Amino acid sequence: MPRIVERVPLMPMTPGTSRVLTVFRYGRAGARPKAYLQAAIHANEFPGTMALHHLAPMLDRAQKAGRIKGEIVIVPTANPIGLSQVLTQTHLGRYDLVGRDNFNRNYHDLAEPVAERVGGKLTNDARRNVNMIRAAGLAVLNEMTPANEIQDQRLQLMRRSIDADIVIDLHCDAQAALHHFISRRDWPAIGDLSAQIGAVAVMYNAPYPFTMTFSGCNGSWWSKLKDMFPDKPIPQACESSTIEFRGQHDVDHALGEADALNLYKFLQRRGIVAGNPGPLPRARCTATPMDGMDVGYAPSAGVLTYLKPEGSKVRKGETICEVIDPIGADPLNARTQVKSRTDGVLFSRRPNGRLAWPGMVIFRIAGPKPLPHRTGKSGLDD
Ligand SMILES: [Zn+2]
Structure with missing residues (x-):
């Protein structure tokens, strides 16, 4: 049985135009466990697409050999709207040019509508509750009518x-x-995925509330329903997480193949694909709270230059980068240093360009202790 390729037309936004979401399906529909992987919801983030490009033939071979025991759904480019946003020879991702929405926001929190449907019917059997909740969640999504293309895209992804x-x-x-x-609810259970992919920083959010990201909305409704119905057994039936496969330019076959193999081994480890994944690599870090993530902001306009490469271990008070005023009268006093406010791992140097403007996010550092200026922020927004 070859993989199933599903082509999902999205609601057209202008006459004579249409975009299509392409979905690959492996295994038998309804088989468990089910894994769903998507890439490039922010459109211009292709390392994940490259990983899925290499994962697909691995899964094709597994399917041919009868080794797929669960169900696997793959969306190599989850955002055809953003893919088409090419302006002045530049591909603009992250935000929708029509409504300025962040492409990874405004997914659906299903806890309340599902609670209304299943509240009186929950049993003392966790498995039955999971089946009932999943069916209700799908029914809620299937009854929604999108008002435009981006809403349609969000719904089509979540329905799968x-x-x-x-x-x-x-x-x-x-x-x-x-x-x-x-x-936080998934740690340490999901630590095998963090270790397998070689993450140098793992950050956890509270199960909810959160910014309405795709992975947040797929996981948090279980935690919410559990808290809404404390007398009934409701397990965390979905482990949902976001992997950041390095930087936008880290798109090559060697990385894509290695990342795909790690995802494949994780699928083996969870019994979705048969076979021995071999020993789990040693974890490169432990999980740290999102409140402990320092975010550096540009203090002024200028030219940005970094003193540390991404992945560096840094200490509180160390200079991470400088913002240089190139037209300052005294060049030696024209450099403003931006320092770390935590010990930790400098995992991200944010902008692609080197022009800085006041308030721009310029770096992020995973630190172990909650920071006063970060408390209460989910961190994914900046
Ligand atoms: Zn992204």
Whole structure:
């Protein structure tokens, strides 16, 4: 049985134009566990797409050999809207040019509508509850009517992911070392994925509330429903996380193949693909709280230059970068240093360009202790 290729037309936004979401499916529909992987929801983040490009033939071979035991859904480019945003020879991702939405926001929190449907019917059998909740979640999504193309795209993605046991959303940063955003509820269970992919920073958010990201919305409704119905057994039935496969320019066959192999081994480890994944690589870090993530902002306008490469271990008070005023009268006093406010790992150097403007996010550091200026922020927004 070859893989199934599903082509999903999105709602046209202008006469005579249309875009299509392409989905690859492996295994038998309804088989468990189900894994859902997508890449490039921010459109211009292709390391994950490259990983899925290499994963697909691995899964084709596994399928041919009868080694796929669960169900696997893959969306190599999850955002055809953003893919088409080419302006003045430049591909603009992250934000929708029509409504300025961040492409990884405004997914659907299904906890409330599903609670209304299943609240009186929950049983003392966890497995039955999971099946009932998944069916209700799908029914809620299937009854929604999108008002435009971006809403349609969000719905089409969630309709394919919401009943999965594992959701992996593949992103990247501008220049970055490999890092992993998870929910606190999933640690340490998901630590095997962090270790397998070689993450140098793993950061956890509270299970909810959170910014309405794709991976957040696929995982958090279980935690919410559990808290809404404390007398009924409701397990965390979906492990949902975001992998940041380094920087935007880290797109090559060697990285893509290695990343794909790591994802494949993770699927083996969870029994979705048969076969021995071999020993788990030693974890390169432990998980740290999102409140401990320092975010550096440009203090002024200027030219940005970094003193540390991404992936560096840094100490509190160390200079990470400088913002240089190139037209300052005294060049020696024209450099403003921006320092780390935590010990930790400099996992991201944010902008692709080197022009800085006041308030621009210029770096992010994973640190172990909550920071006063970060408390209460989910961190994914900046
Ligand atoms: Zn992204």
